[in-house]
Amino acid sequence: MNILYTFLQIIHYIACGGLIIVVLLQAGKSGGMAGIFGGGGSDQFFSAQSGKAFIKRVTIVMACIFVLTSLFLTKLSTQIGVYSVVS
Numbered sequence: 001m002n003i004l005y006t007f008l009q010i011i012h013y014i015a016c017g018g019l020i021i022v023v024l025l026q027a028g029k030s031g032g033m034a035g036i037f038g039g040g041g042s043d044q045f046f047s048a049q050s051g052k053a054f055i056k057r058v059t060i061v062m063a064c065i066f067v068l069t070s071l072f073l074t075k076l077s078t079q080i081g082v083y084s085v086v087s
Contacts, residue, residue, distance in 0.1 A: 005076050012069035019062040026055055 002080065005073070005080060008069050008073050008076065011065065012073060015062055015065040015069060019059070019066055022055060022059050022062055026059065027052075
C-alpha cells in the first residue's frame with residue numbers, strides 16, 4: 001500500500017508542476033505570460049487556433065489528473081494512517 005501511495009504522490013507532484021506551467025503559458029485577455037519566452041514569436045504559436053486548443057486540452061488533462069490523485073491520496077491516507085496535520 002505504501003508503494004502505491006508513494007507512486008501517487010510522485011504523479012501528483014508532477015501534475016501540480018505541470019498544471020502551474022500550463023496555466024502560466026496560457027494567453028489571457030491581455031496577452032498573459034505566453035510571450036515571455038522569445039517575445040512575439042511564441043505569442044504567434046499560442047495565438048493560433050491549434051495552439052489554443054492544445055493548451056486547453058493539456059490544462060484539462062492536468063486538472064483531471066490533479067483532482068483524481070488528490071482524491072485517491074486522501075482515500076489511501078485514511079486507510080494507511082497517514083495524517084497531514086499532527087495534533
